[in-house]
Amino acid sequence: MKDQLISIVLPVFNEEAGIQATIDTLLNYIEQQEEHYELVFVDDGSQDKSVSIIKNALNLHDNIKLVEFSRNFGHQLAITAGLQYTKGDAVVVMDADLQDPPEVIPQMIKKWNEGYEIVYGKRMQRDGETIFKKFTAKMFYRTFQKLATIDMPLDTGDFRLMDRKAVHQLLKLHEQDPFVRGQVTWIGFRQTSVQYHRQERLAGETKYPLSKMIKLALDGITSFSMKPLQFVNIFSIVPLVSGVLSLGYMIASSSYSLAGVGVTILLFTLGLLMLSIGILGSYLGRVLDQVNNRPRFIVSKTEGFEERNKGIHH
Ligand code: UDP
Numbered sequence: 001m002k003d004q005l006i007s008i009v010l011p012v013f014n015e016e017a018g019i020q021a022t023i024d025t026l027l028n029y030i031e032q033q034e035e036h037y038e039l040v041f042v043d044d045g046s047q048d049k050s051v052s053i054i055k056n057a058l059n060l061h062d063n064i065k066l067v068e069f070s071r072n073f074g075h076q077l078a079i080t081a082g083l084q085y086t087k088g089d090a091v092v093v094m095d096a097d098l099q100d101p102p103e104v105i106p107q108m109i110k111k112w113n114e115g116y117e118i119v120y121g122k123r124m125q126r127d128g129e130t131i132f133k134k135f136t137a138k139m140f141y142r143t144f145q146k147l148a149t150i151d152m153p154l155d156t157g158d159f160r161l162m163d164r165k166a167v168h169q170l171l172k173l174h175e176q177d178p179f180v181r182g183q184v185t186w187i188g189f190r191q192t193s194v195q196y197h198r199q200e201r202l203a204g205e206t207k208y209p210l211s212k213m214i215k216l217a218l219d220g221i222t223s224f225s226m227k228p229l230q231f232v233n234i235f236s237i238v239p240l241v242s243g244v245l246s247l248g249y250m251i252a253s254s255s256y257s258l259a260g261v262g263v264t265i266l267l268f269t270l271g272l273l274m275l276s277i278g279i280l281g282s283y284l285g286r287v288l289d290q291v292n293n294r295p296r297f298i299v300s301k302t303e304g305f306e307e308r309n310k311g312i313h314h
């Protein structure tokens with residue numbers, strides 16, 4: 001439909017190696033579409049030439065916009081910020097490295113026009129990613145499904161289309177460390193998926209080192225599941241029962257020097273205790289973050305959002 005405006009949000013962190021190709025590919029894609037498009041780049045504190053490359057393109061094309069963070073706040077917040085600046089009737093979120101192919105967008109739009117407010121991309125195949133990444137991701141989604149109170153679809157990332165109504169509701173959630181794909185499931189609406197083949201990264205390295213992956217996984221679990229907290233209770237049964245049993249054994253055999261048993265129980269108990277404290281700590285950290293109530297991110301500059309009259313943009 002000709003009058004629809006589609007916004008594409010692209011979080012960017014040190015993508016100088018491939019960002020020009022991403023821009024060119026997207027502009028070329030947009031030219032062939034009936035709908036109007038805007039590209040909202042969110043620079044998540046890049047230290048390289050990403051920003052200047054985007055700015056050059058922005059000066060040439062009315063439909064390119066840029067939001068700059070004052071430092072690196074992380075992928076999930078870059079997405080959240082980007083959504084705030086979109087105007088489209090529908091918004092698509094995608095990686096800035098062309099791992100999510102733009103050719104999938106028309107399929108998403110088709111579903112959207114059929115009445116779905118959320119259309120997520122489901123990865124059928126993932127190229128160019130390490131076995132470790134694929135394995136841990138698979139494990140994570142399956143564990144998450146067991147633990148969480150929401151029914152998040154398996155193997156979906158942040159590549160998805162959302163109707164304006166859904167975006168509006170999503171932006172009302174104010175978690176300090178958002179797990180966007182969980183939030184999207186949580187808000188409801190009519191949701192469906194389109195399958196796609198996740199491509200190899202065009203250029204550069206992944207910007208998701210293990211530490212960021214662990215943070216994302218922990219944010220996901222601690223924001224959508226209370227079950228680990230209940231484990232703390234369940235775990236405490238083990239040392240308690242072992243204690244009673246060893247006491248019983250000592251009384252029954254009237255031998256009071258069971259050093260071996262004692263040490264085993266002690267180590268085991270200590271392990272459980274530390275694990276329990278760790279679980280509590282993860283949740284407490286999240287509470288503390290929320291209580292601190294800092295702004296979630298700081299935008300240092302925006303460009304391209306003012307009315308520009310360089311002609312019709314497609
Ligand atoms: N990204 C970001 N901030 C970060 C890390 C990543 O904005 O702290 C961006 C990155 O530039 C990319 C997207 O988020 O456009 C997804 O990151 P990446 O492609 O490195 O993750 P992967 O696809 O390897 O899981």
Ligand code: MG
Pocket residue numbers: 095097099201
């Ligand atoms: Mg990527």
